[in-house]
Amino acid sequence: MLLPRHRPFLSIFMGMLLLTTPTTLSRAGEPGPFPDLDMNDPASLQEATRVLQEEITLAGRHQNYLLIDLVTKTIHIKGRGLDLYRITIGSWSFEAPEAADRTYRLIARPPITRPTIDLTVSSERIPLSLDDMPTTYTLSFSPPLTIEVRPSDEGNPLHRLGTSIVTSWRTLKKWVRSFAVGPLAGGTSTEPVPYLVLKIPHDQAKSLAWSAVDGMPLVIRRPPEK
Numbered sequence: 001m002l003l004p005r006h007r008p009f010l011s012i013f014m015g016m017l018l019l020t021t022p023t024t025l026s027r028a029g030e031p032g033p034f035p036d037l038d039m040n041d042p043a044s045l046q047e048a049t050r051v052l053q054e055e056i057t058l059a060g061r062h063q064n065y066l067l068i069d070l071v072t073k074t075i076h077i078k079g080r081g082l083d084l085y086r087i088t089i090g091s092w093s094f095e096a097p098e099a100a101d102r103t104y105r106l107i108a109r110p111p112i113t114r115p116t117i118d119l120t121v122s123s124e125r126i127p128l129s130l131d132d133m134p135t136t137y138t139l140s141f142s143p144p145l146t147i148e149v150r151p152s153d154e155g156n157p158l159h160r161l162g163t164s165i166v167t168s169w170r171t172l173k174k175w176v177r178s179f180a181v182g183p184l185a186g187g188t189s190t191e192p193v194p195y196l197v198l199k200i201p202h203d204q205a206k207s208l209a210w211s212a213v214d215g216m217p218l219v220i221r222r223p224p225e226k
Contacts, residue, residue, distance in 0.1 A: 034221075036072055043224040044071075054103050054219045055081060065217040068147075068196070070094070075200070077211050085211065087204040090152030096192035097222050104145050106216040110137030110209050133206035141218060144193045149209075151202035196220070 033052065038044050051067070058065045059081030067076040068089075075087035094100075112132060139147040200208070 034069075034071075041224060047222055047224065050101065051219055051221045058103070058217050058219070063215070063217065064211070064213075065219070067219050067221065068198075069221045071221055071223050075198075075208065077208075085207065087200055087208055090199040090201065092199065093197045094222070095195040097194060097196075097220075098225075099192045100145065100194040100196075100220045100222060102143065104141035104143060104218040104220075106139060106212055106214060106218065107142045108138075108140035109212045109214065110134050110139065110149075112209075130206055130210050133209040135202040135205040137205075137209060139212060145218075146193070146195050148195070148197045149205050150197065150199045151205050152199035153201050 034048050037048050055067070055078075058078075062080075064077060064079040064084065067078055069076065070089070070092055073089040073092070075089060076083055077085040077087070110133075112128065112134065135149075135151045137149050139149065141147070
């Protein structure tokens with residue numbers, strides 16, 4: 001008899017099996033964990049297999065983890081291999097995606113401003129709620145990876161201006177750094193650091209910030225290079 005705790009492992013294992021069997025057999029069986037997968041695209045198959053291999057390890061632990069699927073534009077908050085919550089990505093951009101081929105762990109959560117209280121009335125701290133979570137923030141991971149979260153439905157012109165300034169400044173620093181370590185400067189090239197920008201609805205951005213905990217693992221499924 002298959003115990004409930006073993007079912008996530010079976011699901012992931014079946015997904016691996018479908019990816020490694022001949023195409024005709026894969027199509028005849030039930031759909032794998034990536035229904036959108038092009039079984040005739042070797043690069044897509046290789047990436048999906050890598051992600052599933054990472055998930056097999058993570059599903060065996062009690063800690064929840066993140067799967068950012070840039071192909072389907074979906075963020076999965078998962079536990080034991082099962083979806084706990086899904087977030088829709090409006091749009092994204094990715095610097096150095098070729099280096100994002102491993103499992104990452106969250107080392108810096110977004111800062112949260114706690115609600116103020118009147119100490120003359122009560123000394124108890126007001127518990128945080130989802131409404132207290134930010135909508136624009138940065139998540140830092142180890143090995144080095146930065147994810148910048150922005151609200152996709154933010155209509156404030158000042159917010160859009162601020163976002164544009166931050167993006168321009170980051171691009172300028174990258175350009176200057178490339179000259180500082182490039183061959184003309186006598187420097188040596190360094191391993192590229194992935195930088196992912198996600199635009200998601202502001203309410204779901206709050207949900208992602210709420211779910212983020214120190215040490216939370218992350219796996220990214222990248223689209224095939226065109």
